[in-house]
Amino acid sequence: xxxxxxxxxxxxxxxxxxxxxxxxxxxxxxxxxxxxxxxxxxxxxxxxxxxxxxxxxxxxxxxxxxxxxxxxxxxxxxxxxxxxxxxxxxxxxxxxxxxxxxxxxxxxxxxxxxxxxxxxxxxxxxxxxxxxxxxxxxxxxxxxxxxxxxxxxxxxxxxxxxxxxxxxxxxxxxxxxxxxxxxxxxxxxxxxxxxxxxxxxxxxxxxxxxxxxx
Numbered sequence: 001x002x003x004x005x006x007x008x009x010x011x012x013x014x015x016x017x018x019x020x021x022x023x024x025x026x027x028x029x030x031x032x033x034x035x036x037x038x039x040x041x042x043x044x045x046x047x048x049x050x051x052x053x054x055x056x057x058x059x060x061x062x063x064x065x066x067x068x069x070x071x072x073x074x075x076x077x078x079x080x081x082x083x084x085x086x087x088x089x090x091x092x093x094x095x096x097x098x099x100x101x102x103x104x105x106x107x108x109x110x111x112x113x114x115x116x117x118x119x120x121x122x123x124x125x126x127x128x129x130x131x132x133x134x135x136x137x138x139x140x141x142x143x144x145x146x147x148x149x150x151x152x153x154x155x156x157x158x159x160x161x162x163x164x165x166x167x168x169x170x171x172x173x174x175x176x177x178x179x180x181x182x183x184x185x186x187x188x189x190x191x192x193x194x195x196x197x198x199x200x201x202x203x204x205x206x207x208x209x210x211x212x213x214x
Contacts, residue, residue: 044169047132048208054128055137055164055210061122062139062162066214072141072162073122074102075115079179082126087179100129113197114140116175117164131166131208135174135182138165140196147199148211151189156202160211165193168206 065073079090080099095111097103100120103111117139119129129136139162140146146160167174173184173194184191189204202209 047169051131051133051166051208052210054131055166055208058117058122058124058128058137058139058164059210059212061124061128062212063214065122072214073118074104074110075112075139075141076100076118076121077103077112078115078136078138078175078181080116081177081179089180100126110141110143113143114138114163130177131168131174133166133169133171133174135167135171135176138167138174138193139163140165140200144198146211148209149199149201151201151203157211157213159213161214162212163200164210164212165200166208167194168208170206172205 062073076099077086077090077095077097079086080095080097081087082099084099086095093111095103097111098120100116100118102118102121103115105111115138117124117129117137119126131137141162142160145158146163147158148156148160148163150156167182167184167190170190171182172187172190173182175181181194184194187205189201190207193200193204193207193209200209200211201207
């Protein structure tokens with residue numbers, strides 16, 4: 001009887017030791033996994049929040065401009081660089097406006113339908129031209145009302161006054177600080193936002209979209 005009890009205790013004790021070892025190993029692996037992935041996840045979330053905050057700041061400046069001048073500010077030349085030269089892939093459209101200022105034609109109309117945020121015309125620091133992945137925010141004022149749809153095709157708005165767009169962490173379709181535009185042809189929805197003349201898609205890939213109504 002005694003031998004039998006000792007044997008059962010031995011078996012139970014061995015099983016608990018095994019279980020403890022498994023738990024310890026699993027915990028170690030989980031901690032290691034979190035150490036690797038969590039900082040990246042938190043960094044991405046932080047950059048998204050900071051980008052949205054910058055876009056809100058730009059949005060306020062656009063509304064103030066409209067109140068002061070009675071019109072929407074025109075986009076700045078997206079191919080123009082801070083050294084006042086244009087990128088090598090810039091089209092032949094003539095824009096004599098300095099970096100970060102409105103591009104307005106001789107007839108008083110905007111040269112570009114969409115482009116860079118005219119930070120200097122809005123009285124903003126240069127940092128507000130970029131998202132937190134160092135790509136330029138896209139700005140599109142309405143010449144006729146802008147349309148926004150969800151990525152499933154549902155219409156969100158038919159009368160946005162302007163669009164601010166970050167091309168998100170992957171940067172597909174974004175203009176870099178160098179004035180060169182990133183390719184977005186492998187994602188049709190992000191390609192739409194990168195080339196849109198009036199209809200934008202919310203939640204296209206990892207794009208971050210803000211619309212304004214004035």
